[in-house]
Every structure is written in structure tokens, then in C-alpha cells.
Amino acid sequence: MERSLERLILHHHLPEERMAFVVGPRQVGKTTLARRLLEIRGSPQLYFNWDDLGFRRSVSRNPYGFTDAFVPIISSGKPLLVLDEIHKFPRWKTYLKGLWDTRKERFDVLVTGSGRLDIYQRGGDSLLGRYRQYRLHPLSVREVVDPRISLTEAEPDRTLQALLSSHREPSLDVVQAFEALREWGGFPEMFMRRNRRRLRLWHTERKRLIVREDLRDLSRIQLLSHVEELVELLVLRAGGVLSYNSLREDLQVALDSARLWTASLVRLFYIYLVRPYSKRIARAIKKEPKVYLWDWSEIEDDGRRFENLMAGYNGLIDSDQKESQF
Numbered sequence: 001m002e003r004s005l006e007r008l009i010l011h012h013h014l015p016e017e018r019m020a021f022v023v024g025p026r027q028v029g030k031t032t033l034a035r036r037l038l039e040i041r042g043s044p045q046l047y048f049n050w051d052d053l054g055f056r057r058s059v060s061r062n063p064y065g066f067t068d069a070f071v072p073i074i075s076s077g078k079p080l081l082v083l084d085e086i087h088k089f090p091r092w093k094t095y096l097k098g099l100w101d102t103r104k105e106r107f108d109v110l111v112t113g114s115g116r117l118d119i120y121q122r123g124g125d126s127l128l129g130r131y132r133q134y135r136l137h138p139l140s141v142r143e144v145v146d147p148r149i150s151l152t153e154a155e156p157d158r159t160l161q162a163l164l165s166s167h168r169e170p171s172l173d174v175v176q177a178f179e180a181l182r183e184w185g186g187f188p189e190m191f192m193r194r195n196r197r198r199l200r201l202w203h204t205e206r207k208r209l210i211v212r213e214d215l216r217d218l219s220r221i222q223l224l225s226h227v228e229e230l231v232e233l234l235v236l237r238a239g240g241v242l243s244y245n246s247l248r249e250d251l252q253v254a255l256d257s258a259r260l261w262t263a264s265l266v267r268l269f270y271i272y273l274v275r276p277y278s279k280r281i282a283r284a285i286k287k288e289p290k291v292y293l294w295d296w297s298e299i300e301d302d303g304r305r306f307e308n309l310m311a312g313y314n315g316l317i318d319s320d321q322k323e324s325q326f
Helices: 004-016 030-041 053-061 092-103 141-145 156-164 172-184 188-193 196-218 224-236 244-251 255-267 281-286 302-313
Strands: 019-023 047-049 080-084 108-113 131-135 271-274 290-293
Touching: 004 019, 004 030, 004 131, 019 030, 030 047, 030 080, 030 108, 092 108, 141 172, 172 188, 172 302, 188 196, 196 224, 196 255, 224 244, 224 255, 224 290, 244 255, 255 271, 290 302
Parallel strands: 019 108, 019 131, 047 080, 080 108
Antiparallel strands: 271 290
């Protein structure tokens, strides 16, 4: 499935000669997006995943040997190089800096990974000025109906003008796409399969991977069973006000633990928080936020699911999680 971000990276980002960092929730389609871009650029063999033991060994022997050995088939244009999950490499920032500074004339570079690209930003060399970061969101109605959005249509002013000038009823395709997204969520695999049994299994596996693998790698949290309970509580409270004190009482843990675990789930793109608007910043900070899920298909209540879907597509998803700079 084509994503709108493909055109943005190909026609807008890569000509600027900077690395592209694509982050987002687990299984939102980052690797698929990267492979599609590789096919378009004619370098499908330049996909490397840090989970591949052979690639890790080659990096330890000769850090940039896989790039030096590459001979492009098509001479016109620079080939695209994709490094997936490279943030698992302890010295990944220094590694990318060396790669870009010495070989940027030969390759365009795309780096993909989970929320941990935002997290592991302390220490090491700075990548300032060498990259732009993009976040891949779940599918939208526009991507389902027509993902080939032009760059001018993607500009906020033009989008707002189009919305204000549109008074006609939505087409049947738009209505069907919206209902499908509400029912199956915006993660491509489950949206395409549309199988209720597989969706339940997918929810279970995804939550286990986030807690048992991503969260374990991110922090030194030992009580992972408590975090799994927290995840279930957050699903039930999606669309509502998040009370840390209530979570503390239900989990029977310290208040700081409830806050720490929730913040970790935000960083791993499982939930996001929306803080209330207030003219006084101090008052807004003290008020408790509302919590939403990146995958609203987990929510059983139709009203909360609808609110969660609309929150994601009205820009609220960025209200408490701004893009960070390395």
C-alpha cells in the first residue's frame, strides 16, 4: 500500500541531501515504506537490518565495507541506503555521523526505527544538520482513498482552505474508508486482512512485544507484569482523563512508578497524551491530560473509539509529543 510519506521523502527531502529518519509505532509500516523506496530508487539490495546477525558481524569487521563494495546497476542518480533498527547499535549516532560525513556523495540514507530513535538521543556525537525526522502515522482516510497527495496539497494553509471550501457530502469511497478505519484501525496489516480473530491475536502479540522487548531494552523496569496490567487499564480508559493517582491505587505501586511507566509507553508510541488548553501555562501543566491509543481498534466502546480516531486525525496526536532534535 502506497503511503503519502513516500512522495514527501522522494520529492522534497532527498534533494536536500540530508538523512531521513522515519519513526513511528511498531508495525505501522516503516519497513514496508523503506523497501518501496528502495525499489523506486533501484537499490533493493541496500536494505540492512541490525537484527540480522550477518550484518552485525560485517559492521564489527569493516564498519562501512557493505557500502564500499556496492556497485550501482543504474548510473543515474544516487542509490538509497536503508538502515533498519540501527538504534540498537550502542554507538549508532557516531556510526551514522561517520557514514554520512564520508559517503554522502555516494548514497542517500534512510534510517527507520521505533520510538527509541527519539529516546536514545543523549550522549554521543551530534547529528544536527545532517538529518530530518519524519513520523509515520497510522493510515488516514486520504491515504486509503488516494495516497498520491501532491506536495502543495500537503501544505497546512492549502489544506485548511480546501476543508473550509468543501460543503458537499463525502463520497461513498470516503465513507467506506472511514468506517473501515474505525473498525479495523489504521495499522496496514490488520486493515488489509480485516479478520476479527487475527486482530485479537495481533493486539496480544503487539502489547507483549512492546512491554517484554521494547520497554525492557529502554529501561531497567523489573515489574513488567505490572506494566502489562497498566496497559490493560489504559485501554479501558482511552479517551478519558488520565489520573495517575487512580492508576497508582489500582496497580498498588508508587505514584512515581505509574508516571514513569506511562511516560515510557508514550515514548514507545503505544499511547499519547493530550493536555487541556489554558491561557496560563502553569495551570495547564497541573491539569491531568487525556490519554489516547495509537491503535484505536483495541477500544471496545464505540464512542471512545470514535473519539480516539478523531483525536489522531485532528492534530492532537502531536500535542504532548513534539519531534525532538538529536
